[in-house]
Amino acid sequence: MKINAQFVNPFIQAGINVIKQIANIQVRRGHLSYKEHPEPSYGVCIIIGVYGFLKGQVVYSMKTEVAKRVVDKMLEGKSPEEKKLLFVDTLGELANMITGNATALLNQNEKYSLKITTPAIATGENLNVMLVPKPALILGLYTQYGPIEISVALEEEEVLSEVETTDEVLNEI
Amino acid sequence: MSKRILIVDDANFIRTMVKDVLIPRGFEIAGEATNGNEAVKMYEELKPDLVTMDITMKEKDGLQAAKEILERHPEAKIIMVTALGQEKMLLDSFKIGVKDFVVKPFKPERIISAVEKALA
Numbered sequence: 001m002k003i004n005a006q007f008v009n010p011f012i013q014a015g016i017n018v019i020k021q022i023a024n025i026q027v028r029r030g031h032l033s034y035k036e037h038p039e040p041s042y043g044v045c046i047i048i049g050v051y052g053f054l055k056g057q058v059v060y061s062m063k064t065e066v067a068k069r070v071v072d073k074m075l076e077g078k079s080p081e082e083k084k085l086l087f088v089d090t091l092g093e094l095a096n097m098i099t100g101n102a103t104a105l106l107n108q109n110e111k112y113s114l115k116i117t118t119p120a121i122a123t124g125e126n127l128n129v130m131l132v133p134k135p136a137l138i139l140g141l142y143t144q145y146g147p148i149e150i151s152v153a154l155e156e157e158e159v160l161s162e163v164e165t166t167d168e169v170l171n172e173i
Numbered sequence: 174m175s176k177r178i179l180i181v182d183d184a185n186f187i188r189t190m191v192k193d194v195l196i197p198r199g200f201e202i203a204g205e206a207t208n209g210n211e212a213v214k215m216y217e218e219l220k221p222d223l224v225t226m227d228i229t230m231k232e233k234d235g236l237q238a239a240k241e242i243l244e245r246h247p248e249a250k251i252i253m254v255t256a257l258g259q260e261k262m263l264l265d266s267f268k269i270g271v272k273d274f275v276v277k278p279f280k281p282e283r284i285i286s287a288v289e290k291a292l293a
Binding site for chain 2: 022085104
């Protein structure tokens, strides 16, 4: 298995900063774990593809109740009808901003760029989504409303750093 | 006369945020586009005073759309409003003639200052 733990820290930093700034919600860093694939743990799921010198997917997931509270804070001042109308779009943009900000931290080289896809959003208890068959590091961001899970399944296109065990990956972070 | 702004972003959330910042400041929203193709077409139709342009969009991205608009209308005033704050994106944008580069999420005063500076 080839996976690089350095790709995860920018998502922790970007997640904490973006959620604080856009929704005024305090976030604390939770545990890290590992999965064979980046499948979501909760009923609301947002998938963003990353391509360039890194390739893969970042999958965000949270419970419906958490998603509603986060969107409610992001759209403070809007009517309940507007909040309902903008619900999916707003979640997608939250994931887009975290991923975009993380790519800026991952890539500070003016010669290369990392591009991301527009977000794909799925909701429901029995999610059926297309995920890359890559190992993922899973990080939990804890809010007062519940956890937001970010699964980072990224690999370098050419050179990959080898690690032997999951513990080795987690110790690097 | 109030300045007319074309907002280009595939996310309704961001278009709403930009409108909420600019309308109370006396700007008029000339139109809203959700991808690069629409942006190029609407620029021709509306001839706005300024465009706020996202980068990551389906069909045609914002850098390509900005390039096409500026090739036909070198006087066009475009500011990028994007989550992709990478050095190369910033350099590529300025190279094609974009006036400013605002990274999302933004504070209201950052958008206002970028728009006012570009229009000055």
